[in-house]
Amino acid sequence: MFVMQSAPGPETVIDGRTFLYFAGTGYFGLHGHPDVVRAGIEGFRMGTHAATTRAGFGTNPVLLDLERRLAAFFGTEDAVLYPSGYMSGLFLSRAAEPAWEAAFLDEHAHFSLKDGAAASGKPVIYYRHADPADLEDKMASGLPKGGRPLVMTDGVFPTFGRIAPLPDLLDAAARRGGVLAVDDAHGVGVLGPHGRGTLDHFGLEPGPALIAAGTLSKAFGGHGGFLPLARARADRVRAAVEAYAGTTPTPTPIAAASAKGVELLAAHPEWRDDLRRNAARLKSGLRALGLPVDDSPVPIAAWALAPASEMKRVQDALFDRGLALARLVYAGSPSEGVLRATVFSTHTAAQIDRLLDELKRVL
Template identity: 30%
Template sequence: MDKLEFLRRELDSLHKESLFNEIRTIEGPQGAWIVVNGKRVLNLCSNNYLGFADHAELKEASKRAVDEYGVGPGAVRTIAGTQTIHLELERKLAEFKHAEACIALQGGFVANLAVIPAITGEGDIIFSDELNHASIIDGCRLSRAKVVRYAHNDTADLKKKIIEHKDSARRMLVVTDGVFSMDGDIAPLPHIVDVADEYGVIVMVDDAHGEGVLGDSGRGIVNHFGLEGRVEIEVGTLSKAFGVMGGFITGPEVLIDYLKQKGRPFLFSTGLTPADTAAAIAAVDVLTKGDELVRKLWDNASYFQEKLTDAGFDIGSTETPITPVMLGDEKIASTFSRKLYNEGVFAQSISYPTVARGKARIRCMLSAAHQEEDLDHALNAFVSVARELGI
């Protein structure tokens, strides 16, 4: 008897519904141009916003850290796995984010799993934007708190739901993505904070796509809106604009002290490697020295988005370098993506269940690593594929 037969059936049905994820292989480092399945293509898919994934200073820092600290921390952070380099990263990130303190974790996903269940539980209510990232959803589930979803970026709905539920809650938390990764729109954080303050609700923002992108030198959404000191919990990732691997949480010292005692992935899973930690420190150092890469990213985004719009494409409601090209139909989006690849442009289609049915799109991720001629190449490919498909 094949006890895993049900998995084969599940996989077959994913294939039948065109929902099977073909995992492409990148040969060599991330960059503006990459080799995918043997073909050199322009990369419009990665979260390498600032080009840090293959940055000379980050790579050098990693190599030095391996010589100095070895390749692995050898134990969980609370037993014998906290090296001086971890504390240096946490201190630098807290300084960079203008926060009191920081805790580094193994990923942004893990950071959400660490913080949400640590600070909420049965009897509490979490207000969660309906389009929040999967890791927030999973963190909420693990917490056993009651989850109340509010309409996307709708603070009137948030307020209504807080009023409806506040009398039955022990504690309340509102949690939102900072930048929504499928549409590139930004959470209305000042309004969320105002509503939350009115009812004593703790505010948490997951700034995975805002770090290195929004705010002064990429300090993120809280800095962008001048809300430092008014948002209790900021979650970040080191895996996107920072170009490396890992996650972190910044906030008041009391929160971070508590998470170092109660955050389960901190207590029960080994921390970042020395190489990752050192590269992340180098990323913070580069950003602290100047904002050239952040400005280049935004210049590239404006150029590309303006030209796409001029050519008649619908780029939705983006306010950031995340650039969705809305196509609607799932099959058209996947054909469009395949044809772009044939033209030398790697830009993936995103469709149901990641976004709603009928809202399929090609999602283009801009980077400071792109040059204007790269973007022109992409624009020409978009226009020629659209013409070929009669769009």
């Protein structure tokens, strides 16, 4: 187990040593940004949290401000905030309307979607990874006549950083009167001309047949999940989802820090250019080393090595040289796991080149 002793950033203290850090998903280095930390400290003026639920007296100006900022960032009338991004699957499955008969999930969907769909008690059917044609087949055999599907996918798959083919999935869902629901934990703040995520990447907007949830814990440097929606629909979700009405909201200091993260990302679109440039540098360098990483603007690159012991050897050798890379068994990875490198907008070109040089040496 690695023990982190500083906020995650390009240089991070782990187990008492400073590492060049390529193992996290804080894509803009906001988790330790002084303004974000200061906003969190200010947030403590209101205590840790409201000690009751949103349905009671659990709403405060900090939470309302965060919801307003999220709505503005995502270009919707409202945004429903909930305590963790992991709850996105639950909120998406409950926010989809009209009622649906069966959920169709990408086989590599994140646990959040699997748990959220399962909680509905309705049939859950898996289609082949990022394969709209297989989705069609599964809907043809798995839906009762005239039944509506709920199609659920990650926007960006967290292990390999692949982008889901949202336009084709949306067409397939809409042809049957259904909804496409996207867990965009890794897309929000990162992809698209406005940083609104995978929908924005494809020029899509949320609407009756397309909803996308995000997390504050990655690009935005905070914590908590959210679902940008039209006002009336957001109010229906707030009224209908027990997990909104029945839980203590995001702690106030963290909501304040998250709001600052949203404000900073909105004010600095150029950071997304830095991130894209860094992602391209990392990925083209990895491909030059013969590693078959996905060619997308996502700052995640992963690859498997055989035998699996090679991945431990490479991770350990890099660690000895002061570089931290993730080795993980995660949603959509082979059972032996992968090595995964992630970059932030705040990594320098020299830091990325150092990773590539050291990798070349140890591979």
